[in-house]
Amino acid sequence: MHIFFSGIGGSGIGPLSLIALRMGYDVSGSDKRNSDYIEQLRKNGKVSIVITQSYDSISKIHMQNPIDWFVYSSAVSIEQPNSPEFQFCADHGIMATKRDKLIKHIIDAKQLQLIAVAGSHGKTTTTAMIIWLFKALNIPISYSIGGKISFGDIGTYHPKSTFFVYEADEYDRNFLAFQPYIAAITGTTWDHPDTYPTEHSYIQAFRDFVKQSKYTIVWQSGKEQLDIQINKDTVIIQDDDSHIMLFCLIGEVNRRNAWQAVWVVHIATNISISELIEHVNRFPGVSRRFEQIRPNLYTDYAHTPAKIRGALQVAHEIAGNNVAAVYEGFQNTRQHFMKNDLCHLFDDVKHVYIVPIYLAREDPGLEILSPNTLRTFLNDQTQGNTTPSQLRDCTRIM
Structure with a gap:
């Protein structure tokens, strides 16, 4: 073919x-x-x-x-x-x-069990951690991930694999095409307003996704949003679960992602939680997920308020209060959607540089928000520590 x-x-x-x-x-x-x-x-x-x-x-x-x-x-x-x-x-x-049609064809033709990672934040890292665990355990795995990893290709098929691990994107309702064996929901903060015009429509899509899944692993806060019924096929992780502190990974978001990944692989393989924690603590990271590109300089794909807060928490864990941020908004449509969230997003940052928005899948009827305009959405104190910049100015920022 x-x-x-x-x-x-x-x-x-x-x-x-x-x-x-x-x-x-x-x-x-x-x-x-x-x-x-x-x-x-x-x-x-x-x-x-x-x-x-x-x-x-x-x-x-x-x-x-x-x-x-x-x-x-x-x-x-x-x-x-x-x-x-x-x-x-x-x-x-x-x-x-x-x-999605081709993925379904592959899963059905090869009789694979689908492990789907869905949610508004943490999908790529959690998916990568699951792949890392299978590889560390020498269990053959097929997978597709939306980020570069140092320990494998972006996608692969192994003829001896039982599971297909998939980063299931909710954009364009793609994830609703599947009936996962295990579904991990990383978060349900409203996103993609071009697909989901209301928060209710976004949450409803995840409710439908859960109904299509055999096993579901979700945080307590997500369980309440999604109105999930507790049964033997559901794992509810408490948001303040003390096990999160057993991970020696940097960043609260990474430790939470790791705990959910451990649960996924535990259900899939029945391997002990303690052994899985030991393996995931050696996780090397994912490209553009707080990736160090030179001393004291990191890049992160964070492009929603929740993801940006998570990335900044990692930065503060490394550098205390000595953090500066270069903000390149992803999609003009999204900046209009989240402009009210920008008000206090960078409150704890020493200095913010705002560069032009990265444009993709845009609504031609919306005004393109300039760095100067984005700056006005910040609170007065943060505006005083903010510099609107053009991309050509970035060498001076560095």
Whole structure:
């Protein structure tokens, strides 16, 4: 089977295309720009990838090797609903689906049990910790993760695996396509207003997800939000669980993620909690999740209030009150949604530099919020310690 991936350089499609390659499928794809995911794919096998998304380019690939399945990312369907690649598939009768259909096909075809990590924050790190634990235990595992890890590829298929570990994104309701064997809910703070216009609609999606899962692992605060009924298939973790202090990882968020990951693997394997804690305490981290890029300089993908608070807590644990932050908002739409949360978000930071927003999947009707405008959403005291900057000024910041 020949599968063409549109948006192959993204964090959702990239791992999936690598899995398809490992399973022996012919893989090709396209994207607007190069990425680390694309470079990793090229290193792992013969893959035809074009850095353009046009009728002509997909036509040439199809002529060389007829395409059987066209898989596209949510970003492609939203940003290019009339994409020439979609038109090509329609003209040639090629099946076109989002990634969830292919993942379901893989799980069903290989009779894998799905471990799905969902939630508004901590998905990538928790997923990575679960993968790390399986590897530390020498248990074969197949997985897809939305971040780079030092101890494996972004996605892989192992023919002897029982479980498929998946970072289940709630954006575009993707995670509702699955019926997990184990579901871990990391948090349910309202996000993605372009998919979920109200907090109720966001919470309801997670309630539906829990109903579709055999085992559920959730924090007490999440249990109350989701109105989960306690039974033998549910693990409720207390938010102040004393076991969290058994982890020697830096950062409260990392210790909480580790405790949930330990529970997931304990249920999957019945291996003792104490042995799993010992293994996860050696977890090496994930790219762009408080990743050190030089002495005293870290990068983090935190892009919601809860994630930013978590990243800053890690920073304060390392440096006390001597913390400066460079803030690049992710998505203009999201900045409009969370602007009230910005008021006290950086209260404990010594200095804040605000750079232009990273634009993606935007509402063209919304005003693009400049660094100067974002600064006005901070409280008066924090505004005095804030510098709106252009990206070209960042070398001076460093």
